[in-house]
Amino acid sequence: MLLDIFLEQSGQFLSGEEISRRLNISRTAVWKQINKLRSAGYEFEALPRLGYRMTEKPEPLDPAVLSACLTNRSFGHQIEVLRSTTSTQEDARRLAEEGAPEGTLVIAEEQTGGRGRMGKKFYSPFGKGIWMSLILRPTQPLHLTQQLTLLTGVAVRRAILKTTGIEAGIKWPNDLLIDGKKVCGILLESANEDEFVRYCIAGIGISVNLKEEDYPDELKSIATSLRMASGHNINRNELICSILNEIESLYGLYNEQGFEPIASLWEASSVTMNREVCVQSPRGVINGTAAGLHPSGALLVRNEDGELTPVFSGDITLQR
Amino acid sequence: MLLDIFLEQSGQFLSGEEISRRLNISRTAVWKQINKLRSAGYEFEALPRLGYRMTEKPEPLDPAVLSACLTNRSFGHQIEVLRSTTSTQEDARRLAEEGAPEGTLVIAEEQTGGRGRMGKKFYSPFGKGIWMSLILRPTQPLHLTQQLTLLTGVAVRRAILKTTGIEAGIKWPNDLLIDGKKVCGILLESANEDEFVRYCIAGIGISVNLKEEDYPDELKSIATSLRMASGHNINRNELICSILNEIESLYGLYNEQGFEPIASLWEASSVTMNREVCVQSPRGVINGTAAGLHPSGALLVRNEDGELTPVFSGDITLQR
Numbered sequence: 001m002l003l004d005i006f007l008e009q010s011g012q013f014l015s016g017e018e019i020s021r022r023l024n025i026s027r028t029a030v031w032k033q034i035n036k037l038r039s040a041g042y043e044f045e046a047l048p049r050l051g052y053r054m055t056e057k058p059e060p061l062d063p064a065v066l067s068a069c070l071t072n073r074s075f076g077h078q079i080e081v082l083r084s085t086t087s088t089q090e091d092a093r094r095l096a097e098e099g100a101p102e103g104t105l106v107i108a109e110e111q112t113g114g115r116g117r118m119g120k121k122f123y124s125p126f127g128k129g130i131w132m133s134l135i136l137r138p139t140q141p142l143h144l145t146q147q148l149t150l151l152t153g154v155a156v157r158r159a160i161l162k163t164t165g166i167e168a169g170i171k172w173p174n175d176l177l178i179d180g181k182k183v184c185g186i187l188l189e190s191a192n193e194d195e196f197v198r199y200c201i202a203g204i205g206i207s208v209n210l211k212e213e214d215y216p217d218e219l220k221s222i223a224t225s226l227r228m229a230s231g232h233n234i235n236r237n238e239l240i241c242s243i244l245n246e247i248e249s250l251y252g253l254y255n256e257q258g259f260e261p262i263a264s265l266w267e268a269s270s271v272t273m274n275r276e277v278c279v280q281s282p283r284g285v286i287n288g289t290a291a292g293l294h295p296s297g298a299l300l301v302r303n304e305d306g307e308l309t310p311v312f313s314g315d316i317t318l319q320r
Numbered sequence: 321m322l323l324d325i326f327l328e329q330s331g332q333f334l335s336g337e338e339i340s341r342r343l344n345i346s347r348t349a350v351w352k353q354i355n356k357l358r359s360a361g362y363e364f365e366a367l368p369r370l371g372y373r374m375t376e377k378p379e380p381l382d383p384a385v386l387s388a389c390l391t392n393r394s395f396g397h398q399i400e401v402l403r404s405t406t407s408t409q410e411d412a413r414r415l416a417e418e419g420a421p422e423g424t425l426v427i428a429e430e431q432t433g434g435r436g437r438m439g440k441k442f443y444s445p446f447g448k449g450i451w452m453s454l455i456l457r458p459t460q461p462l463h464l465t466q467q468l469t470l471l472t473g474v475a476v477r478r479a480i481l482k483t484t485g486i487e488a489g490i491k492w493p494n495d496l497l498i499d500g501k502k503v504c505g506i507l508l509e510s511a512n513e514d515e516f517v518r519y520c521i522a523g524i525g526i527s528v529n530l531k532e533e534d535y536p537d538e539l540k541s542i543a544t545s546l547r548m549a550s551g552h553n554i555n556r557n558e559l560i561c562s563i564l565n566e567i568e569s570l571y572g573l574y575n576e577q578g579f580e581p582i583a584s585l586w587e588a589s590s591v592t593m594n595r596e597v598c599v600q601s602p603r604g605v606i607n608g609t610a611a612g613l614h615p616s617g618a619l620l621v622r623n624e625d626g627e628l629t630p631v632f633s634g635d636i637t638l639q640r
Contacts, residue, residue: 117514139602141632142510143463143616149514173514190462190512194437194469194493195633282459296463312461313515 002033003042006054015051041127058127061107062237069241075103075134075251076244082108084126087115089189089203092133096191096199100135103248107132107240114205116185117174118315123219128210130236134247136200139255142192145200146297146312147259149174149188152202154265155250156184159242160206166229169271172290172299172316176206177271181224183207204243209233263293272318277301281314322353323362326374335371361447378447381427382557389561395423395454395571396564402428404446407435409509409523412453416511416519420455423568427452427560434525436505437494438635443539448530450556454567456520459575462512465520466617466632467579469494469508472522474585475570476504479562480526486549489591492610492619492636496526497591501544503527524563529553583613592638597621601634 005014005022019030034044034052041058061081070076078101085091088106095104111131114122124131138148153170160168160176160183168176168183176184187203207225215223226234254262267273272290279286279301286309288301298310322343325334339350354364354372361378381401390396398421405411408426415424431444431451444451458468473490480488480496480503488496488503496504507523527545535543546554574582587593592610599606599621606629608621618630 118516141602142465143632145462145512146515188514190510192465192510192512194508195466196438282461312463 002030003037006037006042006052007057009054011053011055013045013047013050013053015049018051039126056233059233059235059237060127061109061240065237066241069238070244071241072245072248074101075248076105076241078104080104080106082106084108084110084112086113087111088131088133089115089187089201092135092201092203093189093191096135096201102135102137104135105132105244115187115203116205117187122185122187122205123216123223124205125210125214128214128225129208130204130206130240130243132204132240134202134204134244136202136251138197138200140197141195142190142197143195144259144296145188145190145197146173147254147262148200148202149186150266150293150297151250151254151262152186152188152204152247154262154269155246156186156204156206156243157269158250159239159246160184160226162246163239163242164226164230164234166226170266170269171318172270172272173297173313178224178226178229181222183224183226183229202247206239208236208239259295259297263295263297267292272299272316276319278317278319279311279314280317281311286311286314322350323357326362326372327377329374331373331375333367333370333373335369338371376553379553379555379557380447381429381560385557386561389558390564391561392565392568394421395568396425396561398424400424400426402426404428404430404432406433407431408451408453409435409507409521412455412521412523413509413511416455416521422455422457424455425452425564435507435523436525437507442505442507442525443536443543444525445530445534448534448545449528450524450526450560450563452524452560454522454524454564456522456571458517458520460517461515462510462517463515464579464616465508465510465517466493467574467582468520468522469506470586470613470617471570471574471582472506472508472524472567474582474589475566476506476524476526476563477589478570479559479566480504480546482566483559483562484546484550484554486546490586490589491638492590492592493617493633498544498546498549501542503544503546503549522567526559528556528559579615579617583615583617587612592619592636596639598637598639599631599634600637601631606631606634 016027016030020027043056045053045055063081085108088108091106108131110126111124114124116122153174157168168178171177174186175182184206190200191198209227210225275290277290286301288303291300291302294300294310298312300308301311302308336347336350340347363376365373365375383401405428408428411426428451430446434442434444436442473494477488488498491497494506495502504526510520511518529547530545595610597610606621608623611620611622614620614630618632620628621631622628
């Protein structure tokens with residue numbers, strides 16, 4: 001097999017002629033197989049006369065590596081790893097409806113219909129990112145659900161910092177940015193009966209090992225990845241474990257001490273705080289300065305007259 | 321057919337012998353067929369020597385009658401009438417996920433797995449009640465969802481009053497009582513993305529034409545029906561229309577003027593107000609006097625020291 005030949009060769013060049021001879025296939029067939037491997041996440045340098053050299057092989061999501069890395073008690077101990085799925089949110093929702101316990105995780109190499117907030121698409125190409133959904137069964141009443149969105153953002157930021165050294169900033173409510181570009185989106189879906197939360201699905205999408213050329217044109221100016229920020233590939237299995245450890249740890253703190261310590265952590269790592277913001281909320285446009293978090297998790301915006309308005313939902317633009 | 325003979329006879333007695341002769345079946349077969357009709361909602365008086373007389377025939381849910389009664393613009397104009405289903409909530413949820421518009425109604429003659437709050441069963445026998453689920457797509461943020469539960473309770477109470485003259489009282493958050501016994505339960509389920517409500521399903525279950533003997537023993541002391549309260553059968557199609565008209569009208573008021581007018585209506589028709597209450601909430605037991613509604617829809621409970629605590633969820637007991 002072509003892949004075996006390259007793996008044996010460990011980084012050395014192989015000419016197309018040599019490969020074609022060893023596999024007894026045409027040069028065109030060699031080229032086609034290399035492109036197939038490329039689309040599966042393998043990378044090759046191709047040079048005239050020298051031929052091909054494998055420069056990178058994908059590091060697949062691996063339940064065994066994951067469970068070896070987990071130091072927590074429950075989050076991620078039940079895990080479903082998928083090669084491709086429409087949306088891990090849908091899979092996790094189905095599992096939650098079937099009674100899956102808190103901490104159950106669904107993760108996929110690729111989402112073909114990844115979703116962001118407000119019905120937007122979420123770009124989730126094969127093997128390049130962390131596209132995952134975690135089932136929570138919180139005891140807090142419905143109207144405090146926003147707090148869990150913020151908690152998740154803080155946890156993912158901490159995991160990225162610990163694993164890669166990269167300091168992402170949190171843009172209210174749930175985007176992580178590096179140098180103003182989005183590297184992670186969080187979407188918390190909940191299913192409720194009156195004020196009782198049946199379950200939440202915390203959807204986390206992180207652009208890990210994408211290169212600039214991996215993005216469609218419309219995303220190039222607004223999106224970035226951990227690889228682009230750090231200059232090298234990041235081990236996804238390690239990062240996932242770190243995220244699960246951080247979420248479980250903050251969630252425990254939250255259940256013991258309430259939202260206040262989470263709010264402090266959020267305020268300390270937010271790029272929204274003390275900035276001039278323009279919020280497009282369902283109730284109209286609100287301009288002012290982001291002044292902190294309301295105890296419910298809403299963003300407090302101070303207008304020119306010093307009045308504070310809690311903003312519960314909306315799209316926010318940071319002004320210069 | 322046996323039914324045709326009784327329908328022709330319009331309330332007159334027919335002897336078993338006569339029926340057995342006209343249908344050319346045995347007396348035992350007559351008796352069996354009458355019992356079959358009874359379980360389908362028909363009622364018979366049986367007297368020695370005179371025989372049988374049909375005293376009541378079921379009034380089935382009828383989409384044609386329903387749509388003729390509706391005076392509103394949209395709620396209930398898309399309707400699915402089912403003979404039997406597990407739970408109209410599940411059916412409505414499926415329709416909502418498929419994109420059904422606000423105001424879509426699912427109604428069933430019988431639920432085999434009707435659900436109440438906190439996973440409790442909801443008794444929903446064939447032909448005797450209103451077991452229905454209405455799809456709402458509110459624009460209010462998630463943390464105000466409780467307000468819609470209260471709005472629904474007010475609307476159903478008004479419809480019952482207008483249609484039957486019976487004054488039910490609202491027990492916070494969403495039970496309707498007659499003389500301290502439950503006649504209607506309301507369950508509002510919501511599906512959300514962050515603070516954005518994708519849809520709500522307002523589940524409404526009303527015991528309309530049940531007689532005391534229709535209830536299982538464990539419900540006899542705590543449940544009642546509109547028939548038991550009024551002494552006669554109530555036309556379900558008319559009541560359903562009235563409910564849809566009331567909900568649409570209050571919902572319009574709510575969208576224009578906010579929760580305040582709804583809260584006033586609720587407070588005026590609640591049996592919880594100004595009563596000593598004991599609340600079993602997820603955060604512990606709260607004792608005090610029900611003092612009114614918090615602007616979010618929570619119940620304000622005043623303790624001995626005069627402090628007000630908003631209660632968002634829980635089971636409430638009214639003290640003597």
